[in-house]
Amino acid sequence: MEFIYDFSKILLATCKDVLPIIILITAFQILVLRQPIPHLRRVVVGGVYVVIGLALFLAGLEKALFPLGKIMAAQLSDPAFIYGTGEVVVHADWKAYGWVYLFAAMIGFATTIAEPSLIAVAYKAREVSAGTIKQWGLRITVAVGVSFGISLGTFRIVTGTPLYLYILVGYMIVIVQTLFAPKSIIALAYDSGGVTTSTVTVPLVAALGLGLSATIPGRNPALDGFGLIAFASLCPIITVMGYAQFMQWLTNRSTKNMEKPNAL
Amino acid sequence: MIISIILKKLKSAFTDLLPIILVIAFFQIIVLKQPLPQMGEVLFGALLVVAGLTLFIQGLEMGLFPIGEAMAQALARKGSLFWLLSFAFALGFSTTVAEPALIAVASEAAKIAGQEGLIDSSPDSLKQYAFGLRMSVAFSVGLAILIGVMRIIRGWPVHYLITGGYVIVMLMTIIAPKEIIGIAYDAGGVTTSTITVPLVAALGVGLASSIRGRSPLVDGFGLIAFASLLPMIFVMGYGLIIFG
Numbered sequence: 001m002e003f004i005y006d007f008s009k010i011l012l013a014t015c016k017d018v019l020p021i022i023i024l025i026t027a028f029q030i031l032v033l034r035q036p037i038p039h040l041r042r043v044v045v046g047g048v049y050v051v052i053g054l055a056l057f058l059a060g061l062e063k064a065l066f067p068l069g070k071i072m073a074a075q076l077s078d079p080a081f082i083y084g085t086g087e088v089v090v091h092a093d094w095k096a097y098g099w100v101y102l103f104a105a106m107i108g109f110a111t112t113i114a115e116p117s118l119i120a121v122a123y124k125a126r127e128v129s130a131g132t133i134k135q136w137g138l139r140i141t142v143a144v145g146v147s148f149g150i151s152l153g154t155f156r157i158v159t160g161t162p163l164y165l166y167i168l169v170g171y172m173i174v175i176v177q178t179l180f181a182p183k184s185i186i187a188l189a190y191d192s193g194g195v196t197t198s199t200v201t202v203p204l205v206a207a208l209g210l211g212l213s214a215t216i217p218g219r220n221p222a223l224d225g226f227g228l229i230a231f232a233s234l235c236p237i238i239t240v241m242g243y244a245q246f247m248q249w250l251t252n253r254s255t256k257n258m259e260k261p262n263a264l
Numbered sequence: 265m266i267i268s269i270i271l272k273k274l275k276s277a278f279t280d281l282l283p284i285i286l287v288i289a290f291f292q293i294i295v296l297k298q299p300l301p302q303m304g305e306v307l308f309g310a311l312l313v314v315a316g317l318t319l320f321i322q323g324l325e326m327g328l329f330p331i332g333e334a335m336a337q338a339l340a341r342k343g344s345l346f347w348l349l350s351f352a353f354a355l356g357f358s359t360t361v362a363e364p365a366l367i368a369v370a371s372e373a374a375k376i377a378g379q380e381g382l383i384d385s386s387p388d389s390l391k392q393y394a395f396g397l398r399m400s401v402a403f404s405v406g407l408a409i410l411i412g413v414m415r416i417i418r419g420w421p422v423h424y425l426i427t428g429g430y431v432i433v434m435l436m437t438i439i440a441p442k443e444i445i446g447i448a449y450d451a452g453g454v455t456t457s458t459i460t461v462p463l464v465a466a467l468g469v470g471l472a473s474s475i476r477g478r479s480p481l482v483d484g485f486g487l488i489a490f491a492s493l494l495p496m497i498f499v500m501g502y503g504l505i506i507f508g
Contacts, residue, residue, distance in 0.1 A: 017362070017459055021358070021359060023358075043327045045326060046330070048327075049327065053319030053323055056319065057313050057316030057320060059309075060312030060315075065288065065310070068288055075296055076291070106291075114283070163445065168437065183423075194456045195461050200284075202453070230453065
């Protein structure tokens with residue numbers, strides 16, 4: 001009974017998300033385009049699937065994974081677990097937080113693999129690249145980026161170094177990479193930064209950030225809890241472009257090696 | 265036949281979820297050395313997630329992708345730049361302005377600004393600040409999709425625009441008030457919801473494939489990137505104006 005109540009609440013919220021889109025599309029079809037939508041029935045059924053599917057997905061996450069993930073984030077960042085004793089910690093020792101970095105990396109990777117927006121973008125990318133961009137290849141590359149980003153983000157919270165330094169360096173790397181990366185991957189790489197941070201990743205990562213900054217002396221949860229998401233959207237851009245550059249380098253090298261015997 | 269297709273889809277959704285289950289199980293059992301609490305609940309929830317993901321992807325293929333591409337192609341065929349750009353702006357603005365994640369971030373940001381004494385901490389001024397923040401983010405997302413569509417039509421290279429945007433973000437980071445920076449960076453991430461992303465991706469790809477000389481891969485993507493870049497600039501700008 002309680003579950004049905006929770007589920008209807010989530011379903012209602014999802015419907016509210018879709019409402020502006022439905023109004024917008026209908027208004028444009030009727031007022032501007034003045035023509036019926038092709039395969040209307042199929043589209044409507046698909047839309048209903050999307051709403052119900054997303055609501056089920058969120059209800060399941062909230063029932064099973066979020067509570068557990070949040071408890072674990074709190075337990076792992078608890079000083080009693082990290083330092084072994086109940087003594088009062090004055091200065092956080094960044095070397096003691098190994099499990100936290102590992103958890104951040106793994107949970108960042110795992111949630112990104114399950115992120116529906118990323119699945120959608122990977123699907124489109126495979127379609128328009130005629131199969132040269134593999135769905136799983138893109139998703140794993142992005143997930144590796146998020147995993148590194150979140151891990152670095154927790155390191156920043158533990159050490160208390162300013163956020164903007166990391167972001168500035170990250171942007172510099174992105175700008176330099178853009179100059180050298182294959183042109184066809186650039187737009188997709190930028191897009192994969194934006195899609196990583198939605199339904200699955202944000203709640204778990206936010207819990208980790210807030211838990212960490214609340215237990216480390218000298219950190220302000222309000223100021224230091226923010227910013228993990230920024231890492232999660234910056235690093236995938238770097239890994240996706242990096243992967244494309246690596247693949248290009250490999251093909252260049254193998255063609256060069258093939259040319260060599262001919263020259264001899 | 266149908267059953268085997270459904271089973272295949274369910275299996276792929278389960279594969280998507282498997283890493284999360286493994287990570288949580290590993291840390292719970294090996295690192296924290298605690299039993300998994302409420303196994304029944306967790307299993308039930310995981311089943312819901314798998315079923316939901318399967319339905320969602322099916323719905324993407326049937327509904328969201330086709331409608332996004334059909335709208336893009338119909339608007340391109342109509343040939344009116346005005347309506348195409350209005351659609352782009354309205355899509356960005358309307359899907360962002362009511363986004364729950366944005367509302368949460370905006371009110372949280374208002375609370376912090378009130379505590380730090382940057383703005384008057386009366387409920388009215390807090391509400392006004394949060395509302396202004398939300399509006400500037402929603403407006404910037406609308407503008408971002410508009411610029412992105414303009415880029416696809418004109419064929420401007422994406423990297424000039426994005427690198428230019430990043431340089432602006434970096435310069436603004438140096439002069440913007442410290443308290444707004446973290447929120448500004450996060451605002452870029454929360455604007456792109458799960459339903460907007462497929463629609464916007466389909467819009468870009470549909471538009472790029474219906475204009476001659478544009479490649480869907482090179483030109484079709486990039487809309488989401490604009491939608492996460494511009495809010496950062498606008499939120500920092502908002503901070504600069506409000507805090508002086």
